[in-house]
Amino acid sequence: MEDELGIECGVFAAINYDNRPVFPYIYWGMRAQNHRGHQSHGFLTYLDGRFHVHRSLDLIPKLKTSAITEWFGRLPGSIGIGNVRYTTSGKCDEQSLIKGTQPVTASKKGLKIAVSFNGNVVNTFQLKREICQQFPRFSYECDSDLICHKLLIEFLKGKSIPSAVKTCMKEIDGAFSVACITQKGEFFAFKDPHGIRPLCMGHSSDNKTYAFSSETASLDINGFTRDFELQPGELVTVTKDRIERHQLVSNERKAFCAFEFAYFARPDSRFDTKYVYEVREEFGRNLVKENPDVVKDADVILSVPETGDDSALGVHDESGLRWERASRRHRYVTERAFILLNKDRNPTIDRKVNILGPKVNGKRIIVTEDSIVRGDTTKVIVDKLRRMGAKKVYVFVTFPRIIGPCFYGIDMSTYGQLIGSTHNTEQIAKAIGADAVCYQSLKSLVKATGFKQNELCTGCITGRYPTPLAQKIADEMKKRFENGFEEKERLYEMEEAIRAS
Numbered sequence: 001m002e003d004e005l006g007i008e009c010g011v012f013a014a015i016n017y018d019n020r021p022v023f024p025y026i027y028w029g030m031r032a033q034n035h036r037g038h039q040s041h042g043f044l045t046y047l048d049g050r051f052h053v054h055r056s057l058d059l060i061p062k063l064k065t066s067a068i069t070e071w072f073g074r075l076p077g078s079i080g081i082g083n084v085r086y087t088t089s090g091k092c093d094e095q096s097l098i099k100g101t102q103p104v105t106a107s108k109k110g111l112k113i114a115v116s117f118n119g120n121v122v123n124t125f126q127l128k129r130e131i132c133q134q135f136p137r138f139s140y141e142c143d144s145d146l147i148c149h150k151l152l153i154e155f156l157k158g159k160s161i162p163s164a165v166k167t168c169m170k171e172i173d174g175a176f177s178v179a180c181i182t183q184k185g186e187f188f189a190f191k192d193p194h195g196i197r198p199l200c201m202g203h204s205s206d207n208k209t210y211a212f213s214s215e216t217a218s219l220d221i222n223g224f225t226r227d228f229e230l231q232p233g234e235l236v237t238v239t240k241d242r243i244e245r246h247q248l249v250s251n252e253r254k255a256f257c258a259f260e261f262a263y264f265a266r267p268d269s270r271f272d273t274k275y276v277y278e279v280r281e282e283f284g285r286n287l288v289k290e291n292p293d294v295v296k297d298a299d300v301i302l303s304v305p306e307t308g309d310d311s312a313l314g315v316h317d318e319s320g321l322r323w324e325r326a327s328r329r330h331r332y333v334t335e336r337a338f339i340l341l342n343k344d345r346n347p348t349i350d351r352k353v354n355i356l357g358p359k360v361n362g363k364r365i366i367v368t369e370d371s372i373v374r375g376d377t378t379k380v381i382v383d384k385l386r387r388m389g390a391k392k393v394y395v396f397v398t399f400p401r402i403i404g405p406c407f408y409g410i411d412m413s414t415y416g417q418l419i420g421s422t423h424n425t426e427q428i429a430k431a432i433g434a435d436a437v438c439y440q441s442l443k444s445l446v447k448a449t450g451f452k453q454n455e456l457c458t459g460c461i462t463g464r465y466p467t468p469l470a471q472k473i474a475d476e477m478k479k480r481f482e483n484g485f486e487e488k489e490r491l492y493e494m495e496e497a498i499r500a501s
């Protein structure tokens with residue numbers, strides 16, 4: 001469910017070849033992606049060899065049109081990058097969050113780069129060691145610092161942009177979709193060789209502005225046309241005369257995050273040919289086909305707003321059951337439940353979602369959910385339905401049972417926090433008080449996305465991770481967890497301990 005998980009980051013970057021300020025594009029592009037990270041945000045623009053930066057905690061503030069114009073003074077220039085962030089690496093205290101706010105910069109010997117990044121690095125310790133040799137005072141606050149410094153190290157060796165980026169692609173294990181600006185105003189973006197996180201390119205109708213974005217919704221909001229999704233291992237450089245696509249690393253095994261479809265991305269964004277809402281509707285239809293007996297025993301459908309809404313429509317289409325809009329979200333309670341302490345989380349969820357009692361009293365209900373992570377959010381919803389007199393509660397879950405952590409930018413980072421790593425489906429139903437929990441099968445999920453199985457990352461639901469170090473850490477930590485080891489930190493931040501073992 002939406003409130004349980006921290007999403008990694010969102011990127012928007014733009015360049016204008018008519019000397020117009022790009023800040024408004026970046027501001028609106030980032031506002032449209034605030035769901036991808038709400039702990040901090042930042043904007044960086046480039047003018048005449050200088051970077052101009054604004055970084056702050058929390059959601060991107062609402063600005064009036066007149067205030068946006070005033071910001072041109074602080075953030076001038078026709079090239080810029082923006083970022084929204086949720087912490088999936090580094091520390092989470094306020095000071096660290098401020099230091100880890102993106103975009104980040106690095107400079108040495110007259111070279112300078114700025115980076116906005118979405119993803120997560122797995123071989124953190126190896127990179128830190130390498131960076132500290134060149135930058136003895138390097139202080140690691142987030143993975144974007146690693147990417148930024150690693151790239152600068154390659155530039156300091158005199159490499160071209162394609163050559164420096166290629167080295168990063170080969171030597172960094174993890175997920176990274178990155179937009180960059182150099183001290184010369186060079187503008188480019190690239191994706192890791194598995195293409196785990198999204199990044200697309202688009203342009204304005206007058207062909208004067210070009211943009212990179214994590215999600216297509218940010219292009220739409222700016223009135224841009226989407227051109228293409230960057231390929232895994234691809235670098236795109238933009239100059240006044242041309243856009244150049246360089247396929248630097250070719251990888252048989254692509255691994256776009258399957259969870260983007262079920263949970264992260266906006267329903268009105270699209271990856272390749274399909275909109276996310278279409279895929280979610282298909283998920284709902286699949287759940288009906290896979291669970292005919294449960295459907296026969298139900299009276300109405302209800303969704304957990306808002307990520308369960310599209311799949312609820314699919315369940316309705318396929319089953320003919322009425323979709324009751326009986327669960328309503330209070331749009332002005334803005335605390336995000338997943339960043340709260342456990343003791344505060346459930347009351348917050350309770351306050352955010354209200355159930356219309358008369359619509360559920362005496363009914364047998366199918367509730368659609370995007371995922372079950374800890375299980376506590378779904379349990380609150382099931383409890384509420386029971387209190388309102390629901391006779392039966394079946395939970396339809398579009399994302400298959402999550403059995404392992406994510407190493408690529410989603411904050412589910414230990415086995416211990418995942419109910420699905422220690423409970424089977426029947427045990428989960430019992431734990432959350434449902435009559436049954438029905439997960440969509442992996443096969444149906446893959447088919448609905450339009451991707452092939454070997455083009456998707458399904459690490460957290462299959463235990464098979466696309467990158468070697470993540471697989472090694474996952475296997476080792478699973479063994480330790482099953483032997484009673486207490487996980488005190490994110491597993492990918494224990495890489496050093498694993499290597500030493």
Ligand code: SF4
Nearest residue numbers: 257259406457459460
């Ligand atoms: S492990 Fe799961 S959440 Fe993480 S990238 Fe892979 S599919 Fe997405």
